[in-house]
Amino acid sequence: MIQSDKGSDLPDEKDKKDEKLSTRTNPENGISHLLRLVLQELNLFYSRDVNGVCLLYDLLHSPWLQALLKVYDSLQEFKEKKLVPATPHAQALSCEVVKILRETPKSPEIQELRQILQAPHFKALLSAHDTVAQKDFEPLLPPLPDNIPESEEAMRIVCLVKNQQPLGATIKRHEMTGDILVARVIHGGLAERSGLLYAGDKLVEVNGVSVEGLDPEQVIHILAMSRGTIMFKVVPVSDPPVNSQKTVYVRAMIEYWPQEDPTIPCMDAGLPFQKGDILQIVDQNDALWWQARKISDLGTCAGLIPSNQLLKRKQREFWWSQPYQPYKHLRSTISISMEEDDDMKIDEKCVEAEELSEDKEEFVGYGQKFYIAGFRRSMRLCRRRAHRSQLRAPECGASSCAGAVGAPYEEVVRYQRRPTDKHRLIVLVGPSGVGVNELRRQLIELNPDRFQSAVPHTTRSKKSYEMDGREYHYVSKETFESLVYSHRMLEYGEYKGHLYGTSVDAVQAVLDDGKICVMDLEPQGIQVARTQELKPYVIFIKPSNMSCMKRSRKNAKIITDYFVDMKFKDEDLQEMEDLAQKMETQFGQFFDHVIVNDNLQEARAQLLSAVQKAQEESQWVPATWVSSDTKSR
Numbered sequence: 040m041i042q043s044d045k046g047s048d049l050p051d052e053k054d055k056k057d058e059k060l061s062t063r064t065n066p067e068n069g070i071s072h073l074l075r076l077v078l079q080e081l082n083l084f085y086s087r088d089v090n091g092v093c094l095l096y097d098l099l100h101s102p103w104l105q106a107l108l109k110v111y112d113s114l115q116e117f118k119e120k121k122l123v124p125a126t127p128h129a130q131a132l133s134c135e136v137v138k139i140l141r142e143t144p145k146s147p148e149i150q151e152l153r154q155i156l157q158a159p160h161f162k163a164l165l166s167a168h169d170t171v172a173q174k175d176f177e178p179l180l181p182p183l184p185d186n187i188p189e190s191e192e193a194m195r196i197v198c199l200v201k202n203q204q205p206l207g208a209t210i211k212r213h214e215m216t217g218d219i220l221v222a223r224v225i226h227g228g229l230a231e232r233s234g235l236l237y238a239g240d241k242l243v244e245v246n247g248v249s250v251e252g253l254d255p256e257q258v259i260h261i262l263a264m265s266r267g268t269i270m271f272k273v274v275p276v277s278d279p280p281v282n283s284q285k286t287v288y289v290r291a292m293i294e295y296w297p298q299e300d301p302t303i304p305c306m307d308a309g310l311p312f313q314k315g316d317i318l319q320i321v322d323q324n325d326a327l328w329w330q331a332r333k334i335s336d337l338g339t340c341a342g343l344i345p346s347n348q349l350l351k352r353k354q355r356e357f358w359w360s361q362p363y364q365p366y367k368h369l370r371s372t373i374s375i376s377m378e379e380d381d382d383m384k385i386d387e388k389c390v391e392a393e394e395l396s397e398d399k400e401e402f403v404g405y406g407q408k409f410y411i412a413g414f415r416r417s418m419r420l421c422r423r424r425a426h427r428s429q430l431r432a433p434e435c436g437a438s439s440c441a442g443a444v445g446a447p448y449e450e451v452v453r454y455q456r457r458p459t460d461k462h463r464l465i466v467l468v469g470p471s472g473v474g475v476n477e478l479r480r481q482l483i484e485l486n487p488d489r490f491q492s493a494v495p496h497t498t499r500s501k502k503s504y505e506m507d508g509r510e511y512h513y514v515s516k517e518t519f520e521s522l523v524y525s526h527r528m529l530e531y532g533e534y535k536g537h538l539y540g541t542s543v544d545a546v547q548a549v550l551d552d553g554k555i556c557v558m559d560l561e562p563q564g565i566q567v568a569r570t571q572e573l574k575p576y577v578i579f580i581k582p583s584n585m586s587c588m589k590r591s592r593k594n595a596k597i598i599t600d601y602f603v604d605m606k607f608k609d610e611d612l613q614e615m616e617d618l619a620q621k622m623e624t625q626f627g628q629f630f631d632h633v634i635v636n637d638n639l640q641e642a643r644a645q646l647l648s649a650v651q652k653a654q655e656e657s658q659w660v661p662a663t664w665v666s667s668d669t670k671s672r
């Protein structure tokens with residue numbers, strides 16, 4: 040093979056340089072030696088000017104990398120060695136040197152050395168050195184008695200230095216023997232970090248005081264009074280428990296306040312949490328009390344939370360203790376007033392016309408004349424009445440009640456949507472009049488090629504100016520009902536004798552088209568939409584406080600059964616606030632994001648960013664939605 044001049048000269052020069060590279064005592068084992076071999080190999084390619092090889096050659100030759108690798112090699116050597124102090128009395132030696140230096144003729148170097156040796160931080164360093172060298176930190180153990188009887192149990196002396204944080208262990212009295220035992224060791228706490236105390240260890244003495252015959256409360260009192268080092272004498276448990284369970288993440292579907300739970304084994308060790316909090320469960324050894332951390336607070340030690348089994352038992356007990364009450368769905372602001380004032384008089388100042396309002400709603404957009412489905416008045420009014428619907432699918436009722444008797448924890452995993460995956464469904468929830476439809480409409484108008492709503496179904500007949508599949512999918516009552524009974528309807532309801540609803544397939548059609556489907560749902564419908572195929576991201580639109588709402592909604596109009604455009608009254612705003620609170624209390628665990636709709640432009644910007652995050656960033660989703668290969672790392 041013909042080589043260029045550059046190529047034939049370089050290897051020799053470089054080889055010489057390479058020889059100097061390895062200064063290690065045993066170059067065969069060192070990383071510098073390895074590097075030298077790589078360089079020799081690269082020399083062969085260098086002449087051929089292979090793309091990138093020159094770059095790599097220069098990089099590996101750079102002095103900083105060489106120096107770094109030498110440091111690494113040296114550290115590796117020390118890693119194996121056990122370091123022994125040259126003297127355990129470095130402080131005394133330093134004092135002696137300073138004394139001698141005082142008597143020595145003055146020179147700038149001697150002056151500098153004296154200053155260094157007398158500097159407080161240097162003295163502190165030598166003091167720490169001597170403490171370590173003399174092993175002064177180890178506890179002073181009482182001498183072993185000469186004649187230990189054969190039957191004596193093996194004891195362990197454990198010294199813990201108590202600072203501001205709790206010891207991180209709980210104790211209990213053994214029901215049969217009366218012994219005081221370590222009941223549990225809290226993850227991340229002082230006791231667990233020491234690695235010396237285990238659940239099941241028998242406590243014999245605390246700070247030299249025998250605990251025999253004492254109540255757990257008395258032992259706790261001794262501990263509470265102790266400061267600094269606490270010495271425990273324990274009989275170790277024969278088989279220390281091994282936590283072989285993997286860490287699990289769950290979404291709390293309930294809230295929990297340890298201070299209000301008289302059954303918790305140790306109130307101070309309890310972890311309070313709210314609906315929707317993501318918890319990291321680190322220990323499930325106890326069937327009734329788990330140990331967990333909030334993911335927002337992973338640095339802290341774990342706390343006690345009731346286990347799934349315990350909560351379900353409590354829920355059942357609570358359920359049976361309640362007098363029978365048919366389940367009441369949340370009512371929306373306007374539906375409440377509609378029910379109560381069904382025969383109310385029409386306000387002459389308002390425009391009353393069903394047909395007019397239908398037509399008025401037909402086209403949206405500022406003069407664009409393009410049609411956006413799913414905003415029609417009849418659909419929105421029927422949605423509010425959904426809870427009064429005569430037609431109920433069996434699963435609808437069950438899912439609505441799930442908040443009351445469903446699983447208290449939902450296992451979750453991180454999910455990162457891949458570019459090839461379908462988009463996640465965006466669900467907007469909020470009390471009637473808060474601006475759910477306004478925001479949805481504005482989002483779609485912003486980019487109709489990216490955002491779209493699903494075309495609803497109806498059993499009413501098509502009007503002359505309508506088109507099947509544009510305003511609605513017009514279907515027979517039988518077809519509609521079969522969709523409901525085959526669980527293909529996300530929501531449905533009745534309005535003026537006709538059925539209206541949004542089907543899973545209508546949403547799928549948007550997603551299949553590569554677009555982001557944005558829909559609004561009554562909160563009772565969230566559970567039905569929470570499926571692996573739709574992976575909904577739920578955004579709660581919340582009203583701001585009354586005074587802000589009065590200001591921002593001065594010119595806003597609401598749609599009611601009777602009126603097309605009606606101004607908000609103070610009662611409407613108050614009801615909106617109350618309903619928002621109820622929704623948060625009852626369904627807050629399902630909300631992935633909350634937007635306060637005060638300033639419309641700001642709320643729209645927040646919505647856009649939340650929708651983008653939902654599609655592009657990793658999120659916690661139910662574990663059942665994700666197969667193991669699509670979980671994000």
Ligand SMILES: Nc1ncnc2c1ncn2[C@@H]1O[C@H](COP(=O)(O)OP(=O)(O)OP(=O)(O)O)[C@@H](O)[C@H]1O
Nearest residue numbers: 471472473474475476477591595596636637638639
């Ligand atoms: N931030 C806001 N500032 C001022 N007006 C707003 C704001 N958000 C919404 N509005 C107005 O409030 C009125 C009601 O909003 P919208 O129709 O979106 O309510 P909704 O939540 O969809 O409830 P419904 O389905 O019952 O109509 C509309 O006139 C809308 O333009």
